Each structure stands twice: as C-alpha cells, then as structure tokens.
Amino acid sequence: MERKKYQEIVKKYTPKENRIYNGLIAFITGGIVGVIGELLLNFYAYIFHISTKDASSFMIVTLIFISAFCTCLGFFDKLVNFCKAGLIVPITGFAHAMMSAALDYKKEGLVTGIGSNMFKLAGSVIIFGVCSAYFFGIIRILIFGG
Numbered sequence: 001m002e003r004k005k006y007q008e009i010v011k012k013y014t015p016k017e018n019r020i021y022n023g024l025i026a027f028i029t030g031g032i033v034g035v036i037g038e039l040l041l042n043f044y045a046y047i048f049h050i051s052t053k054d055a056s057s058f059m060i061v062t063l064i065f066i067s068a069f070c071t072c073l074g075f076f077d078k079l080v081n082f083c084k085a086g087l088i089v090p091i092t093g094f095a096h097a098m099m100s101a102a103l104d105y106k107k108e109g110l111v112t113g114i115g116s117n118m119f120k121l122a123g124s125v126i127i128f129g130v131c132s133a134y135f136f137g138i139i140r141i142l143i144f145g146g
Contacts, residue, residue: 026083040059063095067099068095071100094122101118102117
C-alpha cells in the first residue's frame, strides 16, 4: 500500500478528540479532587487538633488510599476515561500507577512480581521529579540567592 493512501486511511479512522471538552472536564474534576483534599485537610486538623501542615500528611495518605482502593475494585480506569488528566495528574494518578502495576504482576509473587514491577511507571516519575526539583532548586538559588 502506498504511503499516501495509508495516511488517508489512518486519518479517516483516527478518533477525533474534543480538546476544549477534555480540558474542561479535567479542570473541573481536578478542582473537585482539590476541594476533597482541602476538606480532608480541614477535617483532620479539626478532629485531631493539629496544624494544617501536620494534617496534610493525613490528607495525602487518604487520597492515596482512596485511589489505590478504587484501582483494586477496578473502576478507577473508568473514572480516568471520563475525568482525563483531572485524576491522573494529582497524587491519585501516581497511586493508581503503582497499584495497577502491583495488581498486574501479583501472580508472579511478592518479590519477583509485585516488588520488582511496582515501580516500573512510578520509578520514572520519581526519578524525573527528583532530578527536575534538584535542577530547579539550583536555578532558584542562582537567581534569588540562598
């Protein structure tokens, strides 16, 4: 098949995406995740009589638990298909990536399955996050001083 004809077929069957709609849905659902996080933060600060800085750890653990639990139940992917980046970008997406990898390889055992494969996607996120934080930290020190 010639290249031009192939490109026409690909273009014909490639699904069209509505970027404005997807962006709006991601903005709204990401905002809802932020509101839930803020509500949890205030809830933990009020219930345990601690500062919001200390309560933030409880909030993050709760959001991680909720997304991991939803991944285990099998409906987090369906939520992501609707919410797009609104659920993937926050900490919930990171927890989902780790939990789904763990679930995929659980049949191979704790060490060779879960242990060695859990950080396949999350490992790259961690390393690039740490490296970029390091470089941006250096840039900040150079520009604004220590």
